[in-house]
Amino acid sequence: MRNKILLLIVALSFSSLAYAGDKEDVIKQIMDNNKNLNKTRTASVDYSSQGALEFWSSGGLLQKIKPSGRPESYQSVNMTVKHVEVIILVPEKAAVAMYYQEGSMKPKGAPAVSHYMTRVTQAFVKEGGIWKVSASHWSPITGGSGTSQTSIN
Numbered sequence: 001m002r003n004k005i006l007l008l009i010v011a012l013s014f015s016s017l018a019y020a021g022d023k024e025d026v027i028k029q030i031m032d033n034n035k036n037l038n039k040t041r042t043a044s045v046d047y048s049s050q051g052a053l054e055f056w057s058s059g060g061l062l063q064k065i066k067p068s069g070r071p072e073s074y075q076s077v078n079m080t081v082k083h084v085e086v087i088i089l090v091p092e093k094a095a096v097a098m099y100y101q102e103g104s105m106k107p108k109g110a111p112a113v114s115h116y117m118t119r120v121t122q123a124f125v126k127e128g129g130i131w132k133v134s135a136s137h138w139s140p141i142t143g144g145s146g147t148s149q150t151s152i153n
Contacts, residue, residue, distance in 0.1 A: 023086040026095050026124055029131045034081045034101070041077050043070040048125050048134040057118040057138035072107055079103035079116070095124045095131065100141070117141045 029046065036044045052065040084099040098121050106112040123135040 022088045022091060022095060022126075026086045026097050026131050027084050029124070030081055030084055030097060030099065030122075034079055038077055038079055041074040043072055045069055046130060046132045048132040049127055050134065052134050052136060054136040055138065057116075057140050075106040075108055076112075077103070077105040079105070093126050097122045097124065101138075 033045050036042075047065055047067050047069050049067050051067050054063045054065055056063060079101055080103050082100045082102065084097060087096045087098075089095055098119070100118070101120050102115075102117040104112070104114050105116055118138045118140050121137045122133050124131045125134045126132070
């Protein structure tokens with residue numbers, strides 16, 4: 001058992017060095033998704049073929065997201081992603097990203113959020129050579145607001 005634990009520690013220590021491109025690819029995916037959100041005013045995240053589970057910054061219950069993604073769109077949205085950190089769990093297969101997202105938004109049919117400021121944790125899996133979201137958790141930072149949406153339906 002001791003040898004297995006030691007082997008796991010060594011493997012995790014070197015995995016980020018052996019697959020440095022994974023970390024950069026996940027960060028690029030996050031930044032591209034945010035850029036597309038600001039441009040198209042739709043939540044266009046690449047979700048896993050299995051869909052995803054999400055906790056939203058507005059609180060509420062666990063949401064099950066279909067592979068096609070979240071259906072909401074915005075009258076206006078201006079978001080910035082900051083301080084992205086990525087942990088590669090299994091090289092070329094699984095990763096976790098943690099970052100901040102802040103800005104403003106006006107979802108269609110919902111109140112505007114003028115000071116959106118949240119922490120994000122996302123689990124990614126690699127499918128067909130592309131990192132896809134399989135789980136997300138947004139939690140508002142003190143002094144900021146979460147979204148106004150509470151469910152998909």
